[in-house]
Amino acid sequence: MERLELKHIFSWLHDLLVSTGLGEPWLSVVTYLMLGAMMFGALSVIALFLVWWERKISAHVQQRFGPMRNGWHGWYQTIMDAIKLLQKEDVRVTNRDKFVFFWAPVICFVAAFLAYIVIPFGDGLIVADFNIGILYIMAVTTFTIISLLMAGWGSNNKYALLGGMRSAAQMVSYEIPMVASILVVIVYSGSLSMVDIVESQSGMIFNWFIFKLPFGPIAFITYIIAATAEANRVPFDLPEAEHELVAGFNIEYSGMKFAMFFLAEFVNMFTVSAIAVTLFFGGWNGWLLPSWLWFLGKTLLVVLLLMLFRWSYPRLRVDQLMEFAWKFLVPLTFANLLVGAAFKYLGWYW
Amino acid sequence: MSEYLAVLLFAVAGIGIVLITFGISRLLRPHNPYPEKNVTYECAEETVGPSWIQFNNRFYIFALIFVIFDVEAIFLFPWAVAFGQLGLFALVEVTLFLMILFFGLFYAWKKGVLKWV
Known part of the structure; x- marks a missing residue:
């Protein structure tokens, strides 16, 4: 039976675009702009779903119901929230740094958005398969740091600056x-391209890198810890610690500007989960079901893991946080890298 | 090379969409600022002193160590891609490279640089 693959729809759309008789530079310009708009739509839906899901999970962990009023189990609660945020007044502090204050949320969102060029959503479902894929993701997502620093500095508020620095x-x-x-993972895949990494894990489940690498689970666990910190999630959410910094870098933001930070946070959470799935859980590889459904399902499972972290662990102290990174995680991950490379040289893997 | 056009166009599309949402919100939202509303938030107190002040230099020391490790990551990416063809020599070489780096890290550790407070 033919699996329901989305790439046929996209190739049909591409043919439709070619049939209009557009020349080459403009053809790719229009294609990429349209893909960008589609990706934004998809990400908004994903983020709205994740916010609702997180609220439901947090509620059920604490034996509450969570949103129940708007539709079945409050399924369109977050859509109403987005509409509400759209109508909120934009309160601007008088002594802010105008330029920096305005562009911080824009850069924060764009940095999260750019990573989606190389994330393989399914067989053939990738905007552009760069040969430096994963390095490119690491490079563009780093811009988030700059935007948070900008938000902290631009607000001209001590809490915000402390949150941004942290x-x-x-x-x-x-x-x-x-x-x-x-x-x-790169040592074993021999390529930085996201598509190559996924394709080198095809076949059976034991080809997934989490099982194939000599200490795959260690690599995955250290990755997911670091990713939780990168996405500023609990237990590593010191920058927005509500009890001491009130809300950290986004304290002075309201309305749509706040919504952009919030959207970027959930998009980032989906990004790190998607990278985890691509690197360790075989990406879109699966059987019977269409590939994009496999990718989405696996990614949502990793997101679920991140959400359960949030509702299981208390927040760390700032000194514990930094010392854990430098004194434990850095030596461990580099030791794992050397051992992995040695095993690869000796051929002790399947 | 033309596929890198995607980066530029995605950035343009991203910035454009964000600015359009800001514009839509501008049409819908109320606009009623007054001096008390626009004061810097500091737990219902009047702000004491400026906010752009000198900062704990721990942050900069960590940033320095980070730069060293990040430069090293740039060297490690091509090594990891080509490792399949390079063999034992590359493995020994990178082990020495990492040992030198970690000697530096442990030196900083013993000097108490990694201690936060």
Whole structure:
């Protein structure tokens, strides 16, 4: 039976575009702009769903119901929230740094959005397969740090500045173990392209890198810890610690500007989960069901893991956070990298 | 090379869409600022002193160590891609490289640089 693949729809759309007789530079310009708009739509739906899902999970963990009023189990609660945020007044502090204050939420969202060029949603469902795929993701998502620093500085508020500085310190520290855990996978895949990484895990389930690597589970666990910190999620959400910094870098933001930070946070959470699925859980590989459904299902399972972290662990202290990164995670991940490379040289894997 | 056009166009599309949502929100939202509303938030107190102040230099030391490790990551990416063809020599070489780096990290550790407070 033919699996319901979305790539046929996209190739049909591409043919439709070619049939209008557009020349080459403009053809790719129109294609990429349309794909960008579609990706934004898809990401908005995903983020709205994730916010609702997180609220339901947090409610059920704490034996509450969560949103129940708007539709079946409150399924369109977050859509109403988005409409509400659209109508909120934009309160601007008088002594803010105007330029920096305005562009911080824009950069924060765009940095999260750019990663989606190389994320393979399914067989043939990738905007552009760069040969430096994963390195490109690491490079563009780093811009989030700059935007958070900008938000902290631009607000001209002590809490916001402290939150911005903390998030910068935290994100650069956890960038190192994240890169080191990714490098183990690269040693085995021999390519940085996201499509190549997924295709080298095809076949049976034991070809997934989490099982194939000599210490795959260690690489995955260190990656997911670093990713939680990168996405500023509990237990690593020091930058927005509600009890001490009130809301950290986004304290002075309201209305749509706040909504952009919020959207970017959930998009980032989906990004790190998608990378985890691509690197460790075989990406779109699966059987019977269409490939994009496999990818989406696996990614949502990793997102569920991140959400359960949030409702299971208390927040760390800032000194524990930094020392955990530099004194434990960095040595561990680099040792894992060397051991992985040695095993690859000796051929001790299948 | 033309596929890297996607980066530029996605950035343009992203910025454009965000600015359009800001514009839509501008049409819908009320606009009623007054001096008390636009004061910097500081837990219902009047703000004490400026907010752009000197900062704990721990942050900069961590940033310095990060730069060293991030530069090293740039060297490690091509090594990891080509490792399948390079063999034992590359493995020994990278082990030495990482040992030198970690000697530096442990030196910083012993000097108490990694201690936060």
